[in-house]
Amino acid sequence: MSTKPNTKEPAQAKASTSSTSSTAPSSARERLSSLASHLLPSGNTEFDYVIVGGGTAGAVLANRLTEDREVSVAVIEGGPSDVGDDRVLDLRRWLEMLGSELDYDYPTVEQPRGNSHIRHSRAKVLGGCSSHNTLISFRPFNEDLDDWKNNYGCPSWGSSNLQPFGDRLKMNIVPVAPQQRNQVARDWVQACSLATGAPILEDLNAQIVHRGGFQEAVGFFDISYDPYNGHRSSASVAYLHPIMPHGPHRRHNLHLFLETWATKLEYEADAATAEPLKVKGVRVRTKHGLEKTLSARREVILCAGAVDTPRLLLHSGIGPRSQLERLGMECRLDVPGVGENLTDHPESIIMWETRDTPPETVMSSDAGLFLRVLPPNAEPNPHPGPDLMFHIYQIPFADNTARQGYEVPEHAICMTPNITRSQARGRITLASNDPEEKPLLDFKYFEDPRGYDERILVEGIKWARKIAQQSPFKEHLVKEVAPGPSCQTDEQLSAYARSVAHTVYHPAGTCRMGTPSPSFGGKGRDPTVVVDQNDLKVVGVKKLRICDASLLPTLPTVNPMLTILMVAERAAELIRNDAWVQGRRRTDWD
């Protein structure tokens, strides 16, 4: 059976042909967008730093590195500006972007034990996925970061190293405002606590900051937004808008190249013989088809995300030799870990018809529940924290259930249990040597050998039904629509949960950081390490770092955006400190 999905309809072909605006373009929006976007320079194409991807992590780096006005920073972003685009800025409209021209919309390869129809949204717009996502904002648990430190060869990324960077984040992170808490969601929070004993927390993040995490809790989410107008406080809004050409604190050393696609890395001429490989710059193509190389005096930083960073490395000849040679591509550096270790937070769904849909909401998924459903220290997840998380959706989130023939009610509430510490590990590979073709995403959903992931979802559906029995929440419900009361045994629940499984859109880990070792032996030393945890440089390559979701060794228990932003804040500090040391030594940048 073929594992190759229909991957034509190339992402970057779209990038090169789509128009600037995604919605009906207002003239004000066009004016602001064109102010923000630079045409490729005809003369100087050299910058101190070239950042690939003006997304979540890229926005942080662009801001922090341009704080030094002596430093020039180019940001290459495949999508258009989000400035003035209400479809992007109005958080409540996030669903409209799924599958739109602002979405790279990556398919998964066939998943024999899961749902092969999952589409992985990755935003094609300034701010990246922070301009598309639901902006649910959790600081990482201490245990997640200490796991990186103790078990994944990342001694510099424990909780004491990274948590302080959470205090630097510029976004407006607040719990859902009272005027946006509707009665059904309020009653659901109470029902969760009654059914499970989980405490109701008014500010989930505060608990993480002060106590390092929690095992069980329920409450309204913390969200990066402006409660007054419902607008996003995305990485773009918080880190880029103020310093863009129209912004109040314009920085002339920031050079944004929008709707411009990085096609491959360029190396110094002698790199074929010299070790190690040394990056010179990035080959880019504008939406009008103009090609150029943007050179980096200091370095190139890849912030293209968990799918496109490994994809760009592979198209630049950095990756598993066997894969590259099989596709007829030159292997400049054999790095077996590029594209490996693909991880996600898979989820399933249980849906009830409700009497109505209350209007008050931030983005229709305003509250969540964390539970520990398997005994602490249960193999293969020895971590004591929550092993199950629920989002609720106060809309019929029915794509996957409708495909299985379930009805789609007009009003619905969905509980979506997800696996906080999924044991599945997949990979991203190239479909061909054609850079226009989308890569192959194989998450290996529910293929973990001990069946841990499906067990968590089965427990999740059982808990959801207990929650649904609590008053006054149960009075809002008309009937269980999917899977419906006839689905009862563990086998039936597992089969259903896997067939309608979805993603929380958290792919990560495909260029993982760790401790590289020439001998590749010992605890935490792994031949699949792509990024050196000391400095985030790509192992064996000069002038190249990675900073985005691809470097996470494992996903945090919680939604990962703040973790990625905090990693970027720390990366900015590392890069600036390095520059200072290099400058003092007056040596060549490496």
Ligand SMILES: Cc1cc2nc3c(=O)[nH]c(=O)nc-3n(C[C@H](O)[C@H](O)[C@H](O)COP(=O)(O)OP(=O)(O)OC[C@H]3O[C@@H](n4cnc5c(N)ncnc54)[C@H](O)[C@@H]3O)c2cc1C
């Ligand atoms: C629908 C959705 C909902 C989500 N909800 C939440 C949530 O509520 N809370 C949470 O914590 N997380 C959420 N996430 C996940 C979170 O948003 C991502 O994990 C995170 O934003 C990824 O950040 P990143 O910097 O790695 O990549 P991105 O933010 O995706 O940035 C990558 C950028 O690089 C650009 N790019 C890629 N390739 C190239 C190239 N070759 N040339 C030029 N530009 C390129 C892209 O256009 C993009 O702007 C959600 C994600 C989605 C899609």
